[in-house]
Amino acid sequence: MLPAVTLSGRRVPLRRALLGVGSALLTISSIASVAVVPEEVDATASLADTLRPSSWAMTLPAAWLAAPVPRLRAGDQLDILLVRPGERAYAAPVAYGVSVVSSDESGLVLEVDEADAIAIGSARGAGFLLVPLLRSTR
Numbered sequence: 001m002l003p004a005v006t007l008s009g010r011r012v013p014l015r016r017a018l019l020g021v022g023s024a025l026l027t028i029s030s031i032a033s034v035a036v037v038p039e040e041v042d043a044t045a046s047l048a049d050t051l052r053p054s055s056w057a058m059t060l061p062a063a064w065l066a067a068p069v070p071r072l073r074a075g076d077q078l079d080i081l082l083v084r085p086g087e088r089a090y091a092a093p094v095a096y097g098v099s100v101v102s103s104d105e106s107g108l109v110l111e112v113d114e115a116d117a118i119a120i121g122s123a124r125g126a127g128f129l130l131v132p133l134l135r136s137t138r
Contacts, residue, residue: 049099051111058117061107066129072103075133078110081122082128094119097135108132 047057064070066083078098084090095116101109112120123130 037127055111055113056099056111056117058110059107063125064130067131070134072100076100079133081131083130083131094123
């Protein structure tokens, strides 16, 4: 055999072995921490950073709503109806599966796509009131 291809029975220096074991442990712990810990929203992230691609945040003031808002949490799904109260009452669906970003007594912040934003804005521009319907998770 050629001397360059043969392996000698030389021992691995202790320092090199410890560095190898330490780097392997760090790699395993970093992979385990990413797999175990759920993704948390960064407190310094802007609202735009938390929205899905091709979506917008839209505020629905409480004055636009014909009914009180149910108890909501971020991530809840709403269907929105437009209503015209009065003698010739009318109701129609406007948006389906709109995601709640936040809610308080002043109104709702919703995550909408282009079609939902246009439909909600057009309904309100035509003088209709809006009714949010909370979707069941089951």
